Amino acid sequence: MITYEMPLLLRLMTRPELVSTLKRTAGIIFDQGGIIRRLDSLGTKDLPYRISSHGAVHRRASQFIIEFVVPPSSIKILKDEFERDIDVVRSRIYKVEELTPVECTLHEEILPPAYRKDVQEMVELAKKKFKPKFKNNTGLSYYPFQK
């Protein structure tokens, strides 16, 4: 199974309401046969932009991040559930990507254009597209007749 991460914005509520909403959210994940790995609270913060959901405009929200494991087939159901929940201002589900070490290629990219591999490929491609010009075979470097 794949690990997913869900940033969850909840509307401003009293503490008991917030707890019940979180429990409900967790229950939806458990119902799909999922496991919650981590539940972080980022606190109640001002939103970077105002978000309207379920007929109300929100400028502040409680932010949570839930990391969970569910079968991929149930992601659609989860998305639908959280979208219809009126306490949820916004939720997204992102896959947790594995750490893959990246080899830095900056030293190749800052070379002058003629030495860059992608530019060389581009030049080759342009050469391929070049159409042969008609040859007059007059032995002259100029066109001898009136144009």
Place this chain on the structure above:
Amino acid sequence: MSALMPAISKTGNILKSFMNLRASLQVARVRPFTSSIKENSSRYDDLKKESDPDMPLEDIKNPFEKEKIKCILCEHNIRVDYKNVRLLSQFVSRYTGRIYGRHITRLCKAQQERVEKEIWKAQQAGLMGGYTRDLAYANDPQLFNPDQPIRPHRF
């Protein structure tokens, strides 16, 4: 050559001084591996012992090869993440919220792509603004100077 030197009187001395002057001016032309001596001196010594010192060395790494430059994220081995809005905000204009291009940020292709992807994720999740930069992060130290791009701007 040093044994021959006393025999040659005045002209020889002038020639010698001229050679010295030339050597000091053009170090590279006289001994192409001078800069590599510090790096692998033991190897150099070995080669010197077994071969004639006046002969050029063979099978030696290019001593003029430049050190490979790494971008700031690869250098410090930083993994950008959409939850780290403060880090992502540094790759965004504080006036317009636009993501700076590769010619300004000086990131490698893979890292720049990753930064853009994570910024998009954070914006979609409502953690980061699209046209603004959080006021708390407005005066963070600059990782690069947007006024000095490595290639000129389109605008």
